[in-house]
Amino acid sequence: METTLDEIINYLKNLQSDICASLEALDGNATFKTDKWSREEGGGGITKVIVGGNVFEKGGVNFSHVHGKMPDLLKKEIATGAEDTSCFHATGVSIVIHPVNPFVPIIHMNIRYFLMLDKEGGGIIDQWFGGGIDLSPAYPNETDTRHLHALLKKACDMFNTTYYPDFKKQCDDYFTIMHRKEMRGVGGIFYDHLRPVDENTKRSLFEFMQSVGNSFIPIYSSIVLANKERSYNQINKEWQLVRRGRYAEFNLVYDRGTHFGLRTNGRIESILMSLPPHAEWRYDFHPDANSEEEKALEFFQPKDWY
Amino acid sequence: METTLDEIINYLKNLQSDICASLEALDGNATFKTDKWSREEGGGGITKVIVGGNVFEKGGVNFSHVHGKMPDLLKKEIATGAEDTSCFHATGVSIVIHPVNPFVPIIHMNIRYFLMLDKEGGGIIDQWFGGGIDLSPAYPNETDTRHLHALLKKACDMFNTTYYPDFKKQCDDYFTIMHRKEMRGVGGIFYDHLRPVDENTKRSLFEFMQSVGNSFIPIYSSIVLANKERSYNQINKEWQLVRRGRYAEFNLVYDRGTHFGLRTNGRIESILMSLPPHAEWRYDFHPDANSEEEKALEFFQPKDWY
Numbered sequence: 001m002e003t004t005l006d007e008i009i010n011y012l013k014n015l016q017s018d019i020c021a022s023l024e025a026l027d028g029n030a031t032f033k034t035d036k037w038s039r040e041e042g043g044g045g046i047t048k049v050i051v052g053g054n055v056f057e058k059g060g061v062n063f064s065h066v067h068g069k070m071p072d073l074l075k076k077e078i079a080t081g082a083e084d085t086s087c088f089h090a091t092g093v094s095i096v097i098h099p100v101n102p103f104v105p106i107i108h109m110n111i112r113y114f115l116m117l118d119k120e121g122g123g124i125i126d127q128w129f130g131g132g133i134d135l136s137p138a139y140p141n142e143t144d145t146r147h148l149h150a151l152l153k154k155a156c157d158m159f160n161t162t163y164y165p166d167f168k169k170q171c172d173d174y175f176t177i178m179h180r181k182e183m184r185g186v187g188g189i190f191y192d193h194l195r196p197v198d199e200n201t202k203r204s205l206f207e208f209m210q211s212v213g214n215s216f217i218p219i220y221s222s223i224v225l226a227n228k229e230r231s232y233n234q235i236n237k238e239w240q241l242v243r244r245g246r247y248a249e250f251n252l253v254y255d256r257g258t259h260f261g262l263r264t265n266g267r268i269e270s271i272l273m274s275l276p277p278h279a280e281w282r283y284d285f286h287p288d289a290n291s292e293e294e295k296a297l298e299f300f301q302p303k304d305w306y
Numbered sequence: 307m308e309t310t311l312d313e314i315i316n317y318l319k320n321l322q323s324d325i326c327a328s329l330e331a332l333d334g335n336a337t338f339k340t341d342k343w344s345r346e347e348g349g350g351g352i353t354k355v356i357v358g359g360n361v362f363e364k365g366g367v368n369f370s371h372v373h374g375k376m377p378d379l380l381k382k383e384i385a386t387g388a389e390d391t392s393c394f395h396a397t398g399v400s401i402v403i404h405p406v407n408p409f410v411p412i413i414h415m416n417i418r419y420f421l422m423l424d425k426e427g428g429g430i431i432d433q434w435f436g437g438g439i440d441l442s443p444a445y446p447n448e449t450d451t452r453h454l455h456a457l458l459k460k461a462c463d464m465f466n467t468t469y470y471p472d473f474k475k476q477c478d479d480y481f482t483i484m485h486r487k488e489m490r491g492v493g494g495i496f497y498d499h500l501r502p503v504d505e506n507t508k509r510s511l512f513e514f515m516q517s518v519g520n521s522f523i524p525i526y527s528s529i530v531l532a533n534k535e536r537s538y539n540q541i542n543k544e545w546q547l548v549r550r551g552r553y554a555e556f557n558l559v560y561d562r563g564t565h566f567g568l569r570t571n572g573r574i575e576s577i578l579m580s581l582p583p584h585a586e587w588r589y590d591f592h593p594d595a596n597s598e599e600e601k602a603l604e605f606f607q608p609k610d611w612y
Contacts, residue, residue: 179568252558262485275587
C-alpha cells in the first residue's frame with residue numbers, strides 16, 4: 001500500500017489537534033491560540049500556542065508543511081544528488097511545553113518527514129523520517145523517567161528492537177550542553193534520516209512516526225497529573241528558571257532545527273516558540289551540596305533506564 | 307619607544323580596577339566580587355562580578371591574559387602563517403552591565419590585544435588590536451545616544467578621522483539580530499585586526515586602546531546618573547526583559563567571542579557572565595502602535611549621530 005505525502009500530512013494535522021485538545025484538558029484553564037502562516041517560497045504552517053495556563057506557562061504545538069525549490073543551504077548540507085530543478089517537501093509537528101510547576105518537566109517532541117523530488121510533481125530522489133521525544137525536568141524523578149523510557153521503548157520495539165537503544169543513545173549525545181558538561185534533561189529518543197527502501201519500509205516508517213507521535217500524550221499526561229499540584233518554594237522556582245536558562249542556551253547555541261530555521265528565513269516566532277517564558281542566568285551558581293538541585297545534575301547524566 | 311606586552315597587560319588590569327571602583331561608586335550599595343582563574347594550557351584571568359546592586363542588577367568586568375600553544379581553532383580561523391611551534395598571547399578587558407532600571411541601558415565594552423610569536427619567547431609573527439563599546443537601551447533616548455557617539459567620535463578622532471565612521475558602521479553591521487531584522491541597541495564602535503607596522507604605529511594603536519578604554523566611565527556614568535532614579539512601571543520592566551531576551555539571543559546565536567570561548571574550552575562563567583540575570587520570551591509579542599516600545603525599534607535602526 002502506497003504511503004502518500006497527503007496521508008502523512010493528514011496524520012500530522014490530526015495529531016496536532018488531538019495533542020492540543022489533551023493539553024487543554026490537562027490545563028483546565030488556558031486554550032490554544034492558532035496562527036496560520038504561509039511561507040513566501042511555498043507552503044506554511046499552523047502554530048498553536050498556549051500561554052498563562054494553570055499548568056502550562058507557555059507551550060507551542062507547531063505543524064508545518066513547507067515546499068518549493070531546494071534552498072541552497074539544503075542542497076549543500078542535507079541532500080546529496082539535488083539538481084537545479086529539484087524541489088522538496090518538509091512536514092512535521094514540533095512541540096515544546098514549559099509548565100508553571102518546577103516539578104513538571106519541560107517536554108519536547110518533533111516528528112518530521114522530508115521528501116526530495118527531481119522536479120515539481122516528479123520522481124522521488126530522496127526521502128527520510130526523523131524525530132524524537134525528550135524530557136527536561138528540573139528535579140530528579142525516577143518514576144517519571146522510567147515511565148518516559150518505558151513508553152518510548154514500547155513505541156520503538158514494535159518496529160525494531162535496535163531502535164530504542166540506538167535512538168536513546170543518539171538522544172543523550174544530542175542533548176548534551178557541551179560547554180557546561182551538563183545534560184539538558186533525562187533524554188528520550190532522537191533519530192534522523194530513516195530512509196525507506198521500498199513501499200513496505202516506507203509504510204513501516206510512517207507507522208513508526210505514528211507510534212512516536214501517539215505516545216506523546218500517554219507519556220506526558222501521567223507525568224503532568226502526578227506533579228502539577230505539588231507544592232514548591234522559591235528555591236524550586238529559581239532552580240527551574242536556571243534550568244530554563246540552560247534550555248535557552250542549548251536551543252540557541254546547538255539546536256540544529258533552530259539554526260536551520262534562523263538561516264533559512266523561517267517563521268521566527270514558530271522557531272523560537274521553544275524558548276522559555278522566563279529564564280535566569282546567575283554568575284557561577286552552584287546548588288548546595290547534597291541538595292535536590294545538585295542531585296538533579298547527576299541524575300540527568302545518561303543512564304540505562306531499561 | 308617599544309610597547310611591551312607587560313605594558314598592555316598593566317594598563318588593562320588598572321583599567322579593570324578603575325572601572326570597578328567607578329561602578330561601585332555609581333551603584334552606592336553592591337561591590338564587585340573577584341574570581342581569579344587559571345587556564346590549564348596557560349594564563350588565566352580575573353573576573354569581577356557585581357550582583358543585586360541598587361543600580362546594577364548583574365554586571366561583569368573581566369580581565370584575561372591567556373597564552374600558550376596555538377589552539378587548532380585559532381590556527382585555522384584566525385591566524386595565517388602559524389607553525390607548530392607558534393604560541394600566542396591574548397589579553398583584554400570585557401564588560402557587560404545589566405542595570406535594574408529599564409531606562410538605564412545595558413553597556414558592553416571589549417578591548418583586546420592579540421600576539422602571535424614564532425615560538426615561546428620568540429619573534430612576532432602577527433599582532434593586532436581590537437575592541438569596541440556599544441549601548442543596548444530598551445527605550446529611545448537621544449541625549450544618551452548622542453553623548454555615546456560624541457565621546458566615541460572624540461576617542462577616535464585623535465588618532466584617525468576615518469576611525470569613527472568606519473568603526474561605527476562595523477558596529478551597526480555586527481550588532482544586527484539578523485533573524486529578527488532588529489538591532490541589538492544603538493551601536494557605538496567595533497573594530498578588529500588593527501595591525502601595527504612598526505613601533506610607532508604600535509604605540510599609537512595602544513594609545514587608541516587606552517582612549518577607548520578610558521572613555522567607558524565618562525560615557526556610562528553620565529548616562530547612569532541621568533536615568534537611574536527615573537520611575538518605571540510594569541510595562542517598562544517587561545519590555546526590558548523582552549529586550550534582554552534579544553540580548554541573550556544575539557550573544558548565544560551570533561557573538562563571535564562567545565562562540566570562540568565555548569568551542570575552545572574557555573572559562574564558561576566568564577564567557578557567559580554577559581547573559582542577563584532575567585530574560586523573557588513572549589510568543590509573537592508586538593508593542594502597541596505608537597508606544598515608546600514600538601518607537602524604540604525604529605530608534606535603534608542605524609543612523610548618523612554625528
